[in-house]
Amino acid sequence: MIKAGIIGASGYTGGELLRLLVNHPNVKLELATSRSLAGKPVTSTHRHLEGFLDLNYENPDSEDIRERCDVVFLAVPHGSAMNYVPELLDGNTKVVDLSADYRLETSEFEKIYGIKHSDPRNAVYGLVELHPEVAKENFVANPGCFPTGSILAAAPLAAAGLIDIAVFDSKTGISGAGISPTQNSHYPNLAENIIPYKLTAHRHRAEIVQELTGLEGKLRNINFTPHVIPSIRGIFTTAHLFTKETLSTDDLKTIYEEFYRDRPFIRFPSGVPSLTAVRGSNFCDISFEADKENNRVVVLSAIDNLVKGASGQAIQNMNLMFGLDETCGLWMPATAP
Amino acid sequence: MIKAGIIGASGYTGGELLRLLVNHPNVKLELATSRSLAGKPVTSTHRHLEGFLDLNYENPDSEDIRERCDVVFLAVPHGSAMNYVPELLDGNTKVVDLSADYRLETSEFEKIYGIKHSDPRNAVYGLVELHPEVAKENFVANPGCFPTGSILAAAPLAAAGLIDIAVFDSKTGISGAGISPTQNSHYPNLAENIIPYKLTAHRHRAEIVQELTGLEGKLRNINFTPHVIPSIRGIFTTAHLFTKETLSTDDLKTIYEEFYRDRPFIRFPSGVPSLTAVRGSNFCDISFEADKENNRVVVLSAIDNLVKGASGQAIQNMNLMFGLDETCGLWMPATAP
Amino acid sequence: MIKAGIIGASGYTGGELLRLLVNHPNVKLELATSRSLAGKPVTSTHRHLEGFLDLNYENPDSEDIRERCDVVFLAVPHGSAMNYVPELLDGNTKVVDLSADYRLETSEFEKIYGIKHSDPRNAVYGLVELHPEVAKENFVANPGCFPTGSILAAAPLAAAGLIDIAVFDSKTGISGAGISPTQNSHYPNLAENIIPYKLTAHRHRAEIVQELTGLEGKLRNINFTPHVIPSIRGIFTTAHLFTKETLSTDDLKTIYEEFYRDRPFIRFPSGVPSLTAVRGSNFCDISFEADKENNRVVVLSAIDNLVKGASGQAIQNMNLMFGLDETCGLWMPATAP
Amino acid sequence: MIKAGIIGASGYTGGELLRLLVNHPNVKLELATSRSLAGKPVTSTHRHLEGFLDLNYENPDSEDIRERCDVVFLAVPHGSAMNYVPELLDGNTKVVDLSADYRLETSEFEKIYGIKHSDPRNAVYGLVELHPEVAKENFVANPGCFPTGSILAAAPLAAAGLIDIAVFDSKTGISGAGISPTQNSHYPNLAENIIPYKLTAHRHRAEIVQELTGLEGKLRNINFTPHVIPSIRGIFTTAHLFTKETLSTDDLKTIYEEFYRDRPFIRFPSGVPSLTAVRGSNFCDISFEADKENNRVVVLSAIDNLVKGASGQAIQNMNLMFGLDETCGLWMPATAP
Known part of the structure; x- marks a missing residue:
């Protein structure tokens, strides 16, 4: 043990x-x-x-x-x-x-x-889907919650050198702000509302930039704006990605499924992802749709910020660092609804 | 298998x-x-x-x-x-x-x-905490969600013959109403609201009466009023129990801990129970406080309506019917917060 | 002015x-x-x-x-x-x-x-529906939010000398706890949950006792238990009233309509009251149902805790103290849904 | 009358x-x-x-x-x-x-x-802030809810010919979907979640395109993606606007305040807009922040979808069509919190 x-x-x-x-x-x-x-x-x-x-x-x-x-x-x-x-x-x-x-x-x-x-x-950046080399490490830096959702949404297109401009519009549950009461977590402030913050300069942007430019050196125009929604858990990311070529939804399907082949915690649901379908679990659900008119693709990702966005991913890293299957102790479905 | x-x-x-x-x-x-x-x-x-x-x-x-x-x-x-x-x-x-x-x-x-x-x-009424004889059965009737919370809250006092009048004021999450959209599950109707229904004649009252009178034949004045609260899961029961004798909170502690000795899914949290602390789990958390002035005790119970109030309890029954430990496959903590 | x-x-x-x-x-x-x-x-x-x-x-x-x-x-x-x-x-x-x-x-x-x-x-207790004499005063004590909902729910039966035991099970929105963040107002603690507190000894009980015994001197067995629900505004009270005589729902209708005749802010909705239907307004909506089997009646009341439960009622008092119509500046419908 | x-x-x-x-x-x-x-x-x-x-x-x-x-x-x-x-x-x-x-x-x-x-x-498009000529009309087409929030967020920059690419990422309360229960309005589906839909082809996009190109003929790259959030009322729009010139937040302040001078229902709150601060009211609250690095500006707008996004705006149009002040009957603050 x-x-x-x-x-x-x-x-x-x-x-x-x-x-x-x-x-x-x-x-x-x-x-x-x-x-x-x-x-x-x-x-x-x-x-x-x-x-x-x-x-x-x-x-x-x-x-x-x-x-x-x-x-x-x-x-x-x-x-x-x-x-x-x-x-x-x-x-x-x-x-x-x-x-x-x-x-x-x-x-x-x-x-x-x-x-x-x-x-x-x-330290290796412990986003296992991009950095399987964590398996050889004694020390891993576990990714931030927002970057996990944003990077996983864009990595296949970034690696293919296809992204021109990336806008990550993220929506997080409030548990990411911690266990201590704050103005944002005060129920009358958050319920029936949505609270954007750090509109252009959230610190997590640097992780997104680092990892996406690591996949494609020339990618520069990366934008990130987070919001808190009335939810305890979850990060939902709407990635508006302007591409260098006109892509179809089928092209996206090919690119994403190939990139994430054999990654157990990446799923491609029919329909749009849902925070409900990942709540309490280590999955990152991803879907996409191409908008040929403006060379834009919309990629959606849903994670549980406390699991894949933090503690679950940390255990996923630990599993690999100790030679275990990465799903060990993490292979449980979401508590849905 | x-x-x-x-x-x-x-x-x-x-x-x-x-x-x-x-x-x-x-x-x-x-x-x-x-x-x-x-x-x-x-x-x-x-x-x-x-x-x-x-x-x-x-x-x-x-x-x-x-x-x-x-x-x-x-x-x-x-x-x-x-x-x-x-x-x-x-x-x-x-x-x-x-x-x-x-x-x-x-x-x-x-x-x-x-x-x-x-x-x-x-059929045996499959509330395992009252009917361990399910272990000998091929057929079990799994309890209703509301009765599970109400009966578990009152059983120790009923068995001791101490209850004079029982008022169960219950609050349920909306998932108990099912997967199909209804007026009550319509977000603008339920959010920021609470919806009582079947104020004096909900069908689940009959189960509560059956089981509590099964413990104490003369108990007659049993009242049950349910409400839907803005929550997906959970049943929270506030039992206002008027007693035949003046009890202290310490008396209650003795009676409840003795009655539920070695029942793995009954917990007595410090502080009040919380739907959050049982979400997704098979626990029934119970606490109590005596009001000596009016010979009333307030007993609170919290369950997840879909787990201990339905599917988890059904598996608990199955476990016993097949000679397994009753916690088998169910021993997981709540997804909290 | x-x-x-x-x-x-x-x-x-x-x-x-x-x-x-x-x-x-x-x-x-x-x-x-x-x-x-x-x-x-x-x-x-x-x-x-x-x-x-x-x-x-x-x-x-x-x-x-x-x-x-x-x-x-x-x-x-x-x-x-x-x-x-x-x-x-x-x-x-x-x-x-x-x-x-x-x-x-x-x-x-x-x-x-x-x-x-x-x-x-x-000071006169400024519940206008019971104390119209505020019109002659220079100083009025505005009622507490919980007592407003509870007293209005029970007053007609109390005044008729019909109540034997009263149990007020109240559910409040969190704005009653104030503008500063607290454990109870922390979104992950309150959302998808319900939080009871002061199970047997909330300070507002004393106001309820004072006013109801003021209507009927011998009424003694008065119980009050509050809960916070996931709602910003509103107090919903479920009054379980055990009566000295067996009453029908029609009896209740007669008693309540007579007692509150010409009170502009008391309404008797068809169906059950709703926090939505009073949100932002000064109304107290009341309904009731008799349970003949146990000589219990269930009376429900809904108010906006910040309006009829506090500031609106204060202005209602002011209106009368200055010889204005009591609805002046307050005659606006709820913001529903 | x-x-x-x-x-x-x-x-x-x-x-x-x-x-x-x-x-x-x-x-x-x-x-x-x-x-x-x-x-x-x-x-x-x-x-x-x-x-x-x-x-x-x-x-x-x-x-x-x-x-x-x-x-x-x-x-x-x-x-x-x-x-x-x-x-x-x-x-x-x-x-x-x-x-x-x-x-x-x-x-x-x-x-x-x-x-x-x-x-x-x-018919004149009844967005009064852009089309004061409704005052001379007998017939007005009241704008869609999403376009109201998006157009008001971008109009000053569009009119100045400064927008290169516009991405409107909108978040609406569920009341926009109507009074009948649906899958999206089913509480277990929406609570603790966010539901995007019509990712690239929502019908309201055509109104946004029509009005913004009406202000600046060459503006072509206009993108709109809506989401439903767990809220009854409100539309919050995050406009990611890539500009032809590098702007500062002070530049934005000048442009917006000038464009909306003397428009009574446009406000520029300190801090970010809030659905809470407009709930039940006819206001559109707008704020902005420049991101000089990527020539992006983030403009945020908040409206009540049922008021400024529908019925309030319709009355605002009526007021002008009948020669009344446009605020007539609409000059009331939000029901906040």
């Missing part, structure tokens, strides 16, 4: 890691940390896990974590993970970092996040 | 049986029927199951069903199950009926549902 | 007073106060009022308020209104207090709220 | 016309028609209007309508209005048509809607 620890386990991504790991056939949950809640039962905050876990939150030092865990998931704020990684990796422990600290080139990270990076090492 | 068939698989309870059974370690899904959809893939209606099932809907006769299935779940409308049961039971096939046809005494059924019963056999 | 001031105008009830008063034909908005926002435009927090108001928040002393305003609405926290009332009333200014400070007998207030009362004067 | 009739009054736009007209100071409601409900009270379907209306649905012929009404609002399905218009206009009655029948050039209408047009007359 793989002994797993979660650093920063009291938030939504921590809770989701726990939910998925309690039934993972190859994992034993060894450790869940929280500075402020140390000593209290994990189920005092994650009440739905009552009966599945007998852990208390702890606040151990890095050496203790390293000795007790074969794998550590970092579910800590941006700028904080870099304080754990060097010491945790100083042994045989593998690390999946769910923060943004190692997703971008160091200089790009420093520019976008306004934080001096104390540990400028490289 | 137990070969399982679902009769009437295209609705929400059918879909939920499928969701839970695709990962059940001891079950092989053999058959899913739908008259109107025969020949079409099951995933054409239950899109979230894409990748998990390779079944088409069928419309076989009873002999065929009986020969192919070790267990059959009837997810058909009230009044329809009685047409299947006699033929299905004419062999070794076991049957769990999710309809109301066999939950009540025949005469009571005919009075409440206004339908002449063509098969007046007895 | 009546010059009106609002003390504590930055919250939801303040905003709702403003929304209703900007179009009141007999009122000129003179003053809106907020300590923390003094100097800022009122529309910086109440953005929907842009174009209707040219006021900045102020923080004047009581003398200034008294000199500038013919009427003052106190939309301040419980325990705070008592600091304003004596000075504001020391002149010709009339006051409608939306806080709880003067709703109860002083000793009862001190017991329930745990606050020493510094100004033990009496 | 202007005597007004509503043809097809039983749906949501009919109900909204009624809600707004019952308090319009210059209008007397004379007539509300419905074939299937003739003889029944209007409040039997629009329950929130109880107390405001004493009309029964009727089903009169055109001559009768013409004689009784100074103005007629057509709230009938597309393809049906053309059967009323010629006869209704054969006198002094003025007509505001809320259907699509006269919004487009006849040949364009026939192509887009697949319906042969029986009355190929011209």
Whole structure:
């Protein structure tokens, strides 16, 4: 059994890691940390896990974590993970970092996040569908939630060198904003409404740019605008992609199915994707339609932001890092409706 | 492997049986029927199951069903199950009926549902926590969703002979009304609203009366009023129970924990139960508070109407009928938040 | 024109007073106060009022308020209104207090709220349908939101001496909890859920008891349990009333229509009341059904908590205090759907 | 008083016309028609209007309508209005048509809607902010809901000849789909989800193209993709506009404020627009942000689809057609929160 620890386990991504790991056939949950809640039962905050876990939150030092865990998931704020990684990796422990600290080139990270990076090492960007090489790594930077939905929607066309302009209009559930109440999560503000934010300069854009230009070096005109919708979970991305050639919907079908051949968590539903059909699951559902008049294609993707957009993808990475099938512990359908 | 068939698989309870059974370690899904959809893939209606099932809907006769299935779940409308049961039971096939046809005494059924019963056999009422004898049965009547929440909330006090008057004020998610659009499920009617119905004469009241008077013969004043709330899943029951003696919250704790000792799906959360903490799971979470001034106790219960209130409970029954642990295939936490 | 001031105008009830008063034909908005926002435009927090108001928040002393305003609405926290009332009333200014400070007998207030009362004067309880004598007052205590819905649902039967036991199971929108984010208002906690609280000891119960026993001295067994539902506005009350005599639904119709004859804001819809049909309006919609078997009647009431449950009712009081028709500025239909 | 009739009054736009007209100071409601409900009270379907209306649905012929009404609002399905218009206009009655029948050039209408047009007359497109000439007309084609939000978002830049490519990503509340339950309006399908449809070929695109090319003849690359969000009311439009020149946010401010100078229902909120801040009102709130890197500007608009997107705008047109101030009967703030 793989002994797993979660650093920063009291938030939504921590809770989701726990939910998925309690039934993972190859994992034993060894450790869940929280500075402020140390000593209290994990189920005092994650009440739905009552009966599945007998852990208390702890606040151990890095050496203790390293000795007790074969794998550590970092579910800590941006700028904080870099304080754990060097010491945790100083042994045989593998690390999946769910923060943004190692997703971008160091200089790009420093520019976008306004934080001096104390540990400028490289990490593989753990979007398994683009980077199967995570299987050889001890350390993986788990992608951001928005980039996961946007990159997966556009990667096949980007890799084919067909995109001229990309507009990602994304709609997220509010759980992406975290477990603490905010103005945006205040029910009277969000219900019956939609809240756009960071219209032109959301930090996740840098990940999208990095990965899509990694597929096609000349792609420059990449735009990303996120909105919060009245939903707990899910990220729905409407990608308006202007192409260099006129494509048909059949062309798209060929390109996408070929690109994602044998990727178990990519599905192409008949009809449009639905947040309902992925809720609680690790799938990314994708569909598309060509608009020949304006050389535009509309690509839609739906993920659960807490699963494929965070904790599920982290476990998918862990599975590969330990030589397991990538679906291990993740092969469950959505809780729909 | 137990070969399982679902009769009437295209609705929400059918879909939920499928969701839970695709990962059940001891079950092989053999058959899913739908008259109107025969020949079409099951995933054409239950899109979230894409990748998990390779079944088409069928419309076989009873002999065929009986020969192919070790267990059959009837997810058909009230009044329809009685047409299947006699033929299905004419062999070794076991049957769990999710309809109301066999939950009540025949005469009571005919009075409440206004339908002449063509098969007046007895069935065990499959609320496992009250009727562990389902383990010896080939045929079980799976409880209604509202009665599950109400009976579990009141049973310990009823069994102790302590209830004088019971008022069950229940709040259900709309999925209980089925997969077809209705006035109540029309988003502009339900969102930002609450819709009471059948204020004094809902048919599920008869099940509550039957089971509680089964525990305490003299209990008569039992009242039930349901409401639909803006939620997809879940039944939340507020039981206002006037007691014959003045009880403290500690008394209640003793009575409830004793009554439900070793029942794996009954939990007593700290704080109040939450539909979120049971969503997608088979748990019934219960809490209580005594109001000494008026000899009232307030008992709260939360279930997922499609799981513990229907399909999960049906599988719990199946597990016991086949000598399996009752948690088999059902031991998963809620998808929260 | 009546010059009106609002003390504590930055919250939801303040905003709702403003929304209703900007179009009141007999009122000129003179003053809106907020300590923390003094100097800022009122529309910086109440953005929907842009174009209707040219006021900045102020923080004047009581003398200034008294000199500038013919009427003052106190939309301040419980325990705070008592600091304003004596000075504001020391002149010709009339006051409608939306806080709880003067709703109860002083000793009862001190017991329930745990606050020493510094100004033990009496005030009329401004539920106009029971207390038309507000028309002769300079000072009125505006009722709580829950009590408004509960008392109006039960008053006709209480006045007839027919109630034996009353159970008020109330469901409120979250705006009643205020404009600041909280755990209960956090979208992932409230959406797809229902949150009961203060199961047996909510402070509003004391108002219900006071008013119903005021109608019928011997009525003792009064119970109140509130829940928050996923709705911004609205209070829906399900009153389970056990009666001393067996009543029919027709009896109820006679009793209720007679009791509320000529009350413009009480309506008896066909079918059940709906939060949608009262949203944004000052109506209280009521319906009822008798359950002869158990001598129970179910009475349902629906109000908008911010209008009839707070700010609209306050203006209804003001109208009468100034000799206006009580519907003045309030005669608008709900924003439905 | 202007005597007004509503043809097809039983749906949501009919109900909204009624809600707004019952308090319009210059209008007397004379007539509300419905074939299937003739003889029944209007409040039997629009329950929130109880107390405001004493009309029964009727089903009169055109001559009768013409004689009784100074103005007629057509709230009938597309393809049906053309059967009323010629006869209704054969006198002094003025007509505001809320259907699509006269919004487009006849040949364009026939192509887009697949319906042969029986009355190929011209009508002014009643978007008052672009077409103040409605004041001189007896007949006006009221704009579609989506085009209202999209055109108002882009018109200032289109008129300045600055748009190269326009992508309108719109999000609507479900009331736009009508009062009858559908798959999209089924609560379990829409709640916690977002449903895109007509990804590249929604019929409303033709109106957007017509009006924007009317402002700037060479503008060709216009794209429109709608989605339904979990909201009853509202249309939120995210316009991604690629411009021929690099603009700053200050440039946008100048252009927009100048273009909409003295338009009472256009507001520029600080921060982003909100469906909450326009709910129930006739406002269109607009904000914008320039993305200099890609010559993109993001313009956001929020309207209430049933008010500014339909019935409110129709009354705004009526006001001008009768020489009234355009705000008459419409000058009320949103019901927020």
